[in-house]
Amino acid sequence: MRDKKELAAIKTKINFPFIYFFMEPNVVFVYKIETQNYVTVSDFIKRGQWETFELDHGEIFDMFNHEVSKPLEGKGYFINEVDLNIMVEEINKHIQKNRHSLSLPQYAGGASAVHIITSESAAGSLRVGLERPKVVIGFPDCFSIGPLWKLDEKIGQAYRNEWLQENINFEQDDYEYQNKFTNTLREIEDIPTEVPIYIWYGNNADEQTGLRFFLNLLRDKTNEIFLINSTDLYERYIHSIDEEQPTFHTSQIESRNLRLLFEQGNGNQPLSDRDRIQFQREWETLSLTSDVLRLWINGEIIGVSEHYYDPQIISTLEKLHIEQENKDFIQTGRVIGETLQQMDEVVNVFFLEYRIRHLVYSGVLELKGIPKSMRHYRVKLR
Numbered sequence: 001m002r003d004k005k006e007l008a009a010i011k012t013k014i015n016f017p018f019i020y021f022f023m024e025p026n027v028v029f030v031y032k033i034e035t036q037n038y039v040t041v042s043d044f045i046k047r048g049q050w051e052t053f054e055l056d057h058g059e060i061f062d063m064f065n066h067e068v069s070k071p072l073e074g075k076g077y078f079i080n081e082v083d084l085n086i087m088v089e090e091i092n093k094h095i096q097k098n099r100h101s102l103s104l105p106q107y108a109g110g111a112s113a114v115h116i117i118t119s120e121s122a123a124g125s126l127r128v129g130l131e132r133p134k135v136v137i138g139f140p141d142c143f144s145i146g147p148l149w150k151l152d153e154k155i156g157q158a159y160r161n162e163w164l165q166e167n168i169n170f171e172q173d174d175y176e177y178q179n180k181f182t183n184t185l186r187e188i189e190d191i192p193t194e195v196p197i198y199i200w201y202g203n204n205a206d207e208q209t210g211l212r213f214f215l216n217l218l219r220d221k222t223n224e225i226f227l228i229n230s231t232d233l234y235e236r237y238i239h240s241i242d243e244e245q246p247t248f249h250t251s252q253i254e255s256r257n258l259r260l261l262f263e264q265g266n267g268n269q270p271l272s273d274r275d276r277i278q279f280q281r282e283w284e285t286l287s288l289t290s291d292v293l294r295l296w297i298n299g300e301i302i303g304v305s306e307h308y309y310d311p312q313i314i315s316t317l318e319k320l321h322i323e324q325e326n327k328d329f330i331q332t333g334r335v336i337g338e339t340l341q342q343m344d345e346v347v348n349v350f351f352l353e354y355r356i357r358h359l360v361y362s363g364v365l366e367l368k369g370i371p372k373s374m375r376h377y378r379v380k381l382r
Helices: 041-047 081-101 120-129 154-167 176-189 205-217 230-237 255-265 273-286 310-323 332-341 349-361
Strands: 011-015 018-023 027-032 050-054 114-118 135-139 197-201 225-229 294-297 300-303 365-369 377-381
Touching: 018 081, 027 081, 041 081, 041 176, 081 176, 114 120, 114 205, 120 135, 120 255, 135 176, 154 176, 176 205, 197 205, 205 273, 205 294, 205 300, 225 230, 225 255, 230 255, 310 332, 310 349, 310 377, 332 349, 332 377, 349 365, 349 377
Parallel strands: 114 135, 114 197, 197 225
Antiparallel strands: 011 018, 018 027, 027 050, 294 300, 365 377
């Protein structure tokens, strides 16, 4: 909530657990930090505990105390998303500072381990499947797509975020991805040194790339680190020869089975210093590439052209058109679903939607509807 005219840069002041944000000419927003969990812009808007004040004429922001002032009622200000993001980052900075001065609840209870995994979906399954006490950190990203250049640095994170914003329609609020990415980096940084770390991954480009990225992030930590290859363990202990559907990604495995896999893989030796260094070197190589699409081929992460799946998308549309009485537009979500059924790997659905839009823009496909999501438009071959 902010005045419509453009306001000056935000100034901040801490009166913990309150944080004050001042915007000229005289507006102060007061936010109460009530959790040790990091927040996003959407959290801030929907659930944030905050009030708005106006400084009296001559009142100085540095001397302001909300406890002896009266908040505004019946009047508000609009805050644009850029400023909201600045405020959220400042809030998270102070949450982390406070975390470091206190025992975090999740570790104070004697968490036996920290589990790190690519994808929030797989993390949710681990939280349900594994016994307590434990901490599960799910990285909110798909590392098989998008640039990796200098991703462990702010400049690389900004570059990746810009590419995703311009090409991938994640159907989420602006800054949500950026907030979640940065907050997960903070979660990893906050892991106490005495807690063992388990990194889960499968035989796919997403999790194999994530494995190397995580080990690079953990390079200065002395924790014992254990690796759990979920898909290898699944094939060895659970997968039946009668099952037709192969398992490529941890998110495909049910919670109860993840618990069994952890019990089977829990006897592994911790990762040696030599292997840690090797994985870090492999990450350094990946972080210098310009690829935006990666596959897991013969035990290696291979960068391929972003056009790699285009022929398969076109072939799927040809097949669907043959099934029609008259060639007509087809729901984009259906095209993606049919394409995925023909693949022997897990492919990011939002990347396929990006390629369909590219085929529209390049004149290969015709469009009907508004391409704000795969549910909102249809396509057909020209």
